[in-house]
Amino acid sequence: xxxxxxxxxxxxxxxxxxxKPEGSIIEAWxxxxxxxxxxxxxxxxxxxxxxxxxxxxxxxxxxxxxxFAQSARPFGDPGRGxxxxxxxxxxxxxxxxxxxxxxxxxxxxxxxxxxxxxxSHLVAQKHRELFPxxxxxxxxxxxxxxxxxxxDELYNLAFGPIRAELFSGxxxxxxxxxxxxxxxxxxxQNSGVHVPSEGESTNIDFYGKLTTVVQLLYKxxxxxxxxxxxxxxxxxxxxxxxxxxxxxxxVNINRTWYDDDPYxxxxxxxxxxxxxxxxxxxxxKVVQMDHRNVYAIxxxxxxxxxxxxxxxxxx
Numbered sequence: 019x020x021x022x023x024x025x026x027x028x029x030x031x032x033x034x035x036x037x038k039p040e041g042s043i044i045e046a047w048x049x050x051x052x053x054x055x056x057x058x059x060x061x062x063x064x065x066x067x068x069x070x071x072x073x074x075x076x077x078x079x080x081x082x083x084x085x086f087a088q089s090a091r092p093f094g095d096p097g098r099g100x101x102x103x104x105x106x107x108x109x110x111x112x113x114x115x116x117x118x119x120x121x122x123x124x125x126x127x128x129x130x131x132x133x134x135x136x137x138s139h140l141v142a143q144k145h146r147e148l149f150p151x152x153x154x155x156x157x158x159x160x161x162x163x164x165x166x167x168x169x170d171e172l173y174n175l176a177f178g179p180i181r182a183e184l185f186s187g188x189x190x191x192x193x194x195x196x197x198x199x200x201x202x203x204x205x206x207q208n209s210g211v212h213v214p215s216e217g218e219s220t221n222i223d224f225y226g227k228l229t230t231v232v233q234l235l236y237k238x239x240x241x242x243x244x245x246x247x248x249x250x251x252x253x254x255x256x257x258x259x260x261x262x263x264x265x266x267x268x269v270n271i272n273r274t275w276y277d278d279d280p281y282x283x284x285x286x287x288x289x290x291x292x293x294x295x296x297x298x299x300x301x302x303k304v305v306q307m308d309h310r311n312v313y314a315i316x317x318x319x320x321x322x323x324x325x326x327x328x329x330x331x332x333x
Contacts, residue, residue, distance in 0.1 A: 083171045085118050090243040090284045092231045094186035096197065102182045102232065110234055111178045112146055113281045114242055115153065118175070128152055150178060171240065179234035179242070188231040188243060190284045198227045198248070210290040211247050212305070213282055224276075225250050225269050225290070225305060232281070243284040251275045263297070272301040 032046030033039045057065035115121065132145045157176040160168040187196045187208075194208050201209035213224040226249040234242045251259040251273040260269050271292070292303035 082169065083118075083120065083175060085114060085120075085175065085242055085283070086171060086236075086240045088190070088243050088283070088285050090188055090190040092183075092185035092188045092233055092243060094196075094200070094231075096184040096186050096230055102184060106232075107179055107182060107234075108150075109279065110182070110232060110244055110281050111150060113244070113279070114175075114234070114283070115150060116146075117283060117286075121153070121175075124153055124156060125149065150176075154178075170238065174236045174238055174240050177237060179236050181235050183233045183235065185231040185233065188245070188284060190243070190287065193289050195228050195231070195245070195287065195289065197231065198229055201228075207291050208289065210292050210305075211245060211282075211287045212290040213286050214288070222254070223252060225252050227292075228287075229280075231284070244281045245284055245287055246280050247282065249274055249276045249280065261298070261302075267305045268295045268298055268302045269305060270301055271303050 029043050029047075033042045034046075035042050057063075116125065128149050129141070129145050132141045132148070136144050154176040157168065157173050161173060186200045187194065189195075195211070196204075196208040198209045201207060209228045211224075211226050211228050215221050215223050226247040228245050228247050230246040232244045232246055234244060236242070250269045250271055252269055253259050253275070258270055259273055260267060262268075269292075291306040293306055294300070295302040295304045
């Protein structure tokens with residue numbers, strides 16, 4: 019629909035006297051212009067200019083640790099059958115610690131200790147099992163010695179979550195996500211999740227569908243929002259997992275992986291849409307990545323002097 023057609027539709031809605039439609043439209047438009055002008059100068063009154071958007075995520079929080087400063091707003095009842103066990107709590111806590119850049123030095127130190135104490139095939143397992151308690155002991159030592167690197171937020175992170183709350187949806191980065199159970203009942207689609215690869219060592223993008231939004235609650239009201247997802251196998255080295263046809267990427271939704279490690283931080287996710295692939299069959303979905311009203315604006319290189327050179331260019 020063209021913009022002029024939408025405008026004409028709005029004008030037709032304002033007709034109250036069908037005998038004189040032009041006069042009705044003029045009166046309605048004058049009222050609209052008057053309210054618009056006054057609304058720009060009214061204070062402490064919610065108007066179309068100052069009210070938050072429906073997908074408002076409440077902005078960045080003021081916590082110092084980035085893991086506690088997520089701009090996310092969960093909502094909705096997760097529905098029946100959803101639960102969060104103690105094992106799920108430990109898996110989620112490990113993912114938070116393992117993906118927190120500020121404690122990467124502690125992670126590397128503990129991993130080197132595990133390499134010296136255990137055989138190579140047990141290093142990853144022992145590192146995952148023993149690091150949370152070891153890290154808590156390190157933070158307690160920092161506290162007792164009055165180290166400048168100690169903070170209450172760091173202690174609360176090391177102490178771990180005390181409980182978890184489940185939700186069916188979340189607003190994050192201005193985008194609305196919905197769990198698959200609720201999303202499958204709607205005409206729209208808001209459950210597709212994509213996590214791009216990081217680094218040159220793992221050149222694999224992750225594709226899945228959001229199942230549950232998990233809010234880990236720490237001491238002193240700190241919180242971390244996580245997404246529990248069903249991940250589709252996207253390893254390009256495995257036949258029958260992904261394929262590219264005419265520049266379009268398709269994934270096999272019947273093949274999953276990382277069933278024991280389904281969590282990601284909410285700010286890692288970007289929203290995608292899955293479309294049917296009639297050529298490949300019902301088990302394949304085409305991935306569509308462009309999101310409406312969300313734009314990836316590249317950062318300006320500080321060494322770029324194009325602005326300074328504008329005066330030297332010929333017009």
